[in-house]
Amino acid sequence: MASTRDIRRRIKSVKNTRQITKAMELVAASKMKKAQQAALAGRAYAQLMSDMLASLAPRVSELQHPFLVQREIKTRGILLVTTDKGLCGPLNANLFKIVTEIKTPVKFFAVGRKGAQFLSRTHRDLVADFVVQDRVPFSEVKVAVELMVQKYLDGEIDTVEVIYPRYKNTLVQEPTLRPVLPLASLASFIEQAHTESGTAVKRDDRDMLFEPGAAQVLEALLPFYVNRLVYQLVLSARASEHSARMVAMKTAKDNATKLVGELSLEYNKARQAAITQEILEIAASSFAA
Amino acid sequence: MSLTLEIVTPEARVYSDTIDTVVIPTVDGEIGILPGHIPLLTQVADGELRVTKDGKDQFLVIGAGFAQVEGDKVSILAERAITEDKIDEKAVEEALKRADTQLKDSAHLDPAEQETLHSLVRFAGVQLELKRRKR
Numbered sequence: 001m002a003s004t005r006d007i008r009r010r011i012k013s014v015k016n017t018r019q020i021t022k023a024m025e026l027v028a029a030s031k032m033k034k035a036q037q038a039a040l041a042g043r044a045y046a047q048l049m050s051d052m053l054a055s056l057a058p059r060v061s062e063l064q065h066p067f068l069v070q071r072e073i074k075t076r077g078i079l080l081v082t083t084d085k086g087l088c089g090p091l092n093a094n095l096f097k098i099v100t101e102i103k104t105p106v107k108f109f110a111v112g113r114k115g116a117q118f119l120s121r122t123h124r125d126l127v128a129d130f131v132v133q134d135r136v137p138f139s140e141v142k143v144a145v146e147l148m149v150q151k152y153l154d155g156e157i158d159t160v161e162v163i164y165p166r167y168k169n170t171l172v173q174e175p176t177l178r179p180v181l182p183l184a185s186l187a188s189f190i191e192q193a194h195t196e197s198g199t200a201v202k203r204d205d206r207d208m209l210f211e212p213g214a215a216q217v218l219e220a221l222l223p224f225y226v227n228r229l230v231y232q233l234v235l236s237a238r239a240s241e242h243s244a245r246m247v248a249m250k251t252a253k254d255n256a257t258k259l260v261g262e263l264s265l266e267y268n269k270a271r272q273a274a275i276t277q278e279i280l281e282i283a284a285s286s287f288a289a
Numbered sequence: 290m291s292l293t294l295e296i297v298t299p300e301a302r303v304y305s306d307t308i309d310t311v312v313i314p315t316v317d318g319e320i321g322i323l324p325g326h327i328p329l330l331t332q333v334a335d336g337e338l339r340v341t342k343d344g345k346d347q348f349l350v351i352g353a354g355f356a357q358v359e360g361d362k363v364s365i366l367a368e369r370a371i372t373e374d375k376i377d378e379k380a381v382e383e384a385l386k387r388a389d390t391q392l393k394d395s396a397h398l399d400p401a402e403q404e405t406l407h408s409l410v411r412f413a414g415v416q417l418e419l420k421r422r423k424r
Contacts, residue, residue: 041300042299048366212317220355
């Protein structure tokens with residue numbers, strides 16, 4: 001049996017750990033609230049925009065806009081959105097699982113340090129990694145998107161996709177692979193999302209009118225759409241990160257509390273045993289005398 | 290027959306209701322939408338949006354974006370939007386001043402950011418105009 005002093009020392013160290021995880025939980029909780037608000041507020045916007053594009057895609061197939069044309073996919077371009085710091089449960093590991101399942105040639109782009117580290121560690125083709133601050137400024141995400149779009153237009157990559165932890169609620173974050181470009185794949189993705197959630201969209205089959213002109217509207221809408229969509233995905237990833245971290249820290253704190261309880265019990269038993277032992281010895285010696 | 294109008298900004302869903310008609314400010318001038326309108330996609334300009342519901346007019350001020358009409362649904366994506374009753378004249382004036390000073394030394398900013406500032410100024414201008422006309 002461990003000596004009482006050893007146990008006391010362990011209790012102290014576990015209590016320290018509990019203090020730290022508790023503080024981290026509180027920090028994550030307050031960040032989470034902000035990130036969740038941002039993600040949820042933007043969701044309606046992104047949803048409506050995707051719907052708009054989806055209904056648009058089949059109507060403008062004759063327009064040769066590079067974002068719309070489906071070309072042969074040789075190299076996929078994937079933006080991997082991860083966290084900068086660890087201690088957020090299996091969040092990043094789940095994303096990496098999707099990455100390892102991809103066998104076709106891919107060029108990667110990364111937001112978040114963990115993702116960049118993983119990609120270079122596993123010797124994948126990492127083109128660029130970007131740092132995005134915690135409050136997610138639009139301009140920082142835009143830089144990443146613009147680079148990908150440039151590569152897409154140059155023909156270096158034939159798709160633009162995003163792997164990110166989709167924020168469902170505080171406890172559930174779904175690792176998701178979301179196609180962004182070309183838009184042909186978008187239409188089927190949206191349809192699928194609608195069938196899953198059971199909300200059918202009513203289609204109007206008459207020809208669509210464009211003001212001032214189809215080309216001008218698309219020229220403005222498509223780049224705007226890509227920027228906005230990816231921005232929304234990064235926001236969602238941030239909300240996921242803080243939620244996952246809070247949950248992980250809460251579990252750690254609860255575990256520490258449980259451990260302290262168990263150790264205290266063991267400590268009390270050891271102390272009791274020592275006292276009993278002492279009494280026995282005193283009694284024995286007084287009998288002998 | 291009625292239309293459903295939905296106005297969404299990155300921050301919130303500003304308006305969602307069934308209405309009779311809506312007049313949207315676009316880059317080519319105003320477009321009035323009635324039920325049964327042909328599908329339409331257009332670029333929205335900063336300006337005033339007029340909604341008619343049950344014979345009553347409601348006004349909104351809207352920032353640049355896109356509008357789509359499909360079936361009986363009018364969807365508007367805007368950078369900014371505010372309903373008339375939420376406009377706070379003092380706050381708008383202050384915002385206008387702030388944007389103006391930022392614009393004055395904006396030579397180092399990239400064109401996209403400059404455009405955002407210009408759009409903010411226009412947005413504030415339309416709000417003030419609407420408020421003053423109503424008085």
